Structures are given as structure tokens and as C-alpha cells.
Amino acid sequence: MNYIPTIGLEIHAELKTESKMFCACPNRPDDKEPNTNICPVCLGHPGSLPVANAEAIRLTRLVGLALGSKVLEHSKFDRKNYFYPDLPKGYQISQYDQPLCLGGGMQVKDADSEGGKKLIGITRVHLEEDTGRLAHPEGGDSSLVDFNRGGVPLMELVTEPDIENAGQAREFVKELQLILRYLGASDADMEKGKLRVEVNISMATMGADKKKKLGTKVEIKNLNSLRAVEGSVAYEIGRQIELLKGGQKVIQETRGWNEFQNQTFSQREKEEAFDYRYFPEPDIPPLVISKDEIERLRRHIGELPAKKRNRFILDYGLDLATVEIFVANRELGNFYEKVMSELEEWANVEEGDCSNSDDQCHSMARLCANYLTTDVPGILKGAEFCEANFKATPENFAEFINLIYKKEISSKIAKAVLPELVQNGGDPTEIIEQKGLSQIHDEGKIGKIIDEVLAKNPKAAADYAAGKQNAFQFLVGQTLAATQGRANPDVLKKILLDKLG
Secondary structure (H helix, E strand, O other), X not given: OOEEEEEEEEEEEEOOXXXXXXXXXXXXXXXXXXXXXXXXXXXXXXXXXXXXXXXXXXXXXXXXXXXXXXXXXXXXXXXXXXXXXXXXOOEEEEOOOOOOEEOOXXXXXXXXXXXXXXXXXXXXXXXXXXXXXXXXXXXXXOOEEEOOOOOOEXXXXXXXXXXXXXXXXXXXHHHHHHHHHHHOOOOOOOOOOOEEEEEEEEEEEEOOOOOEEOOOOEEEEEEOOHHHHHHHHHHHHHHHHHHHHOXXXXXXXXXXXXXXXXXXXXXXEOOOHHHHOOEEOOOOOOEEOOHHHHHHHHOOOXXXXXXXXXXXXXXXXXXXXXHHHHHHOHHHHXXXXXXXXXXXXXXXXXXXXXXXXXXXXXXXXXXXXXXXXXXXXXXXOOOOOOHHHOOOOHHHXXXXXXXXXXXXXXXXXXXXXXXXXXHHOOOHHHHHHHOOOOOEOOHHHHHHHHHHHHHHOHHHHHHHHOOOHHHHHHHHHHHHHHOOOOEOHHHXXXXXXXXXX
């Protein structure tokens, strides 16, 4: 039997607003003091009335537009009824049949798909309120409830069951996380619970009539890392296939993920939509938006990660792995572009037109990218790049790259200058002079040092005379070491060749 994974995602993201979804309480769910950002509205006291957060609605529509969804001109809120200790009203204000956004899709990386891309459809993007948070003290037989998170604006995105493997699931969540950050809609920090993922997965079979027959759906809840998303999908595919091969049935249930054992575990039977008894929220009027307002909102989307990737590859000639670093760390990518703007001036290229220049501009672009993505992280000691911990200005960093490119300083000198530039800033030329690292161009001085190197290494000189080219590179290295990397490489090689005859 050929089993075909059928996978869909439900993704919740806490939105970046000043206040909660239906009241004026601060949107600060991570405050250490529990139950301080609360009021009668978010605690569901009788007689309290909710007022919808306009900014949360705007951000949700913005996300929908960025993902190609249709923003509905008419939408509404609904009551989703269920009991849980951290849901004080006994229901959640959510959206059911008239959400803010419908449809859309996103392409993700997938080596097994045509062109290395897979289009994942989006069913809907809607808005609701978050629940509180339970705490379970060690050694106790009770749980405590913190309502600081209760009522925080929570955007939910539901995909079509188009995902076929664990890698696609991970890539979808990873790309959505970037988009949310680019739009300023959410911090999307999975470790802090600001982006949470639920996976719906079943194993379909292909019948004799070549029609796909869907299997029993299982939900995996509360996945809080990309690793957990990928691992849980891979495990659950294997678990369900083994059950079906053994003649057993897969039951419809909700499962959790044990990251230490790398396996899912049963939690409870899965509810159906009718179990929630949805009905329109009577205290919040329907939402209306005009087509003109939708188009005005669309103009605020800006450049998204996919477009930025393509532009960096085309404009700067960078490989995809390097581009991913600049896309993932937006601040680093912005700094890189500022440096490249300076370098393009030196290369006599119009700003942003590096793609139409000769290889000089691309060479400088790759050199700059290499230092920013390999050497700089080592100096920052793992801290993420930001203006607060990086003192070099784009102008000074561009001058630094230009000195290397023009071979006015060696890579050894560059590595000695870079920590000072990163940690304290300043003009790289002045730093070089202050540290006594200026390059030696004087032929007489370099010639004298070469004479000393040849005197100490007669065998290498004899080997070169015998036709061994490696001996020449050895002697170059010895001379550079003797000058602490300060000898101009071109001058050094010229004099050495003359002396070796």
C-alpha cells in the first residue's frame, strides 16, 4: 500500500500592539509579576463589554495581503465555547465563517518539488484572543493561572493540507516567521510562545480508481520550535504508517511532542467544530472595510523576504546561503546595503546597479559579505548583530573593505584591525597607523628582509631553482611572517623573483 502524507498547519502569532485585543490592558504577556495586566473585560466579568483593537485588525489584514489572501469587506467575530481553566469567560472571542482574510498561498523551499519550490495554499487568516497561562508548582497538587496573556491579540493562520513532508512544514513556519517580522506584525519568537504551531496530519492512500482516500486526522499541539515542527511531523508519519501496515487503526486525537524522547504522545480525543457551538459575538459589531482602504493598506507591505533574496542574488552576485543570513537578520542586511552603497560609489557604479557592472563590484560585494558573515560574528561572540553592539559606521566599514580589495592591507592586517573597528569604531586608516600596521612599500626595506629569509632558507631557494613552485610560496609566506603581514604582496613577489633569478 502506498501511503501519502497529508499535512496542514494551524499557526498562532501574538501581535505587536500596545494593548490587548478587546480591552485597554497593556499587551505585555511576559511580565514576571502575574495577574498585573488585567481588567474586568479580559477576566470576563459580568457586564463588561469588549472593544475590538483596530491595530490588531490592521496587522492581520496586512499579513493576509502579504500572503496573497483576499481581505473580506465584511467580517465578524464569533464566540467559540469551551471550558478551560485559563479561559475565564468560558468562551473565546474568535472568528468562524467570516474571517478577516481568505485564501492565499506561500512558496517554500523543497528539493523534491519542481524548481525546488512548493506552493502551500492558505485557507484563512483570522483574529482571536489568547488564553491565560497555567503554572504548575513543583511538588504541589494544584495549578496556578496567570491572566497577563489572556486577551492578547492572536492571529491564526490555517493552511490547506498541501504539505507533503517534514521539511516543507519547517520551511513554511520559518518563512512565515520572517514575514511577520518584516511586516512588524509580531516578534514571532517561538521560545517565548509568541509563535505557536499545531500540525494536522493523516496518511492518505491511493485507491484502485486512482483517487486519493484521506485517512484519519491527528493533531499535534503546542510546537514551539522549528526543530519540534520538523521532528514531530517526521515521527508521526512513521508512527501512522507502522500502525496501518500492522492492520491497526489510527484514531482521531490530539497529541503532544516530547522533545527529549523525539516522539509524540496521546493527550485527548479531538473535538469537532460543532463541539464549540460557534455563534456571532453579540457585543462587537460586524467589521467593514472598503476596497480603497484595502489598496491603501496593500501599499504598506514593503519588501518581503522572497523578493529580498532574489534582489541580493541578482544585485550583488551572492550565493543563497550568504543571502539567507542577510534575510534572516534584517538589521545586518540593511547595514550590508549601506556599505555596498558606499562601495558602489568607489566602483563608479550607480547605487543599486551593481548587477549591471563588471566583476569588480560583485567581487567587492562578496568580500564585504564574507567579512560580515564570518569574521564579525566571531568578534561579537555569538551576539546578534545590531547597532548597539556594532560601532563601525557603513562609511568606515566600506573604507575597510576597499583597503583590502585594493591590496593596501593584507588579510592578516585586516583581521588585526577589524576587532577595533567593530568594538570601538573609527577610521580604519587611522587605526592602522595607530597600531603600526601600515603596509610596507619600500623596495629597499622589503629587499633586505628577503635577503635575511633566503639566508635562513637556502634549501627552499635551491628547490625553486630546481623547478619546485611550492618553494616560492613558502618563501613568500616566510617574508610576510617576518614583516607581520605588512609587506605589500605584489612588491614582495617582484623582488623575490628578481633575487631568485
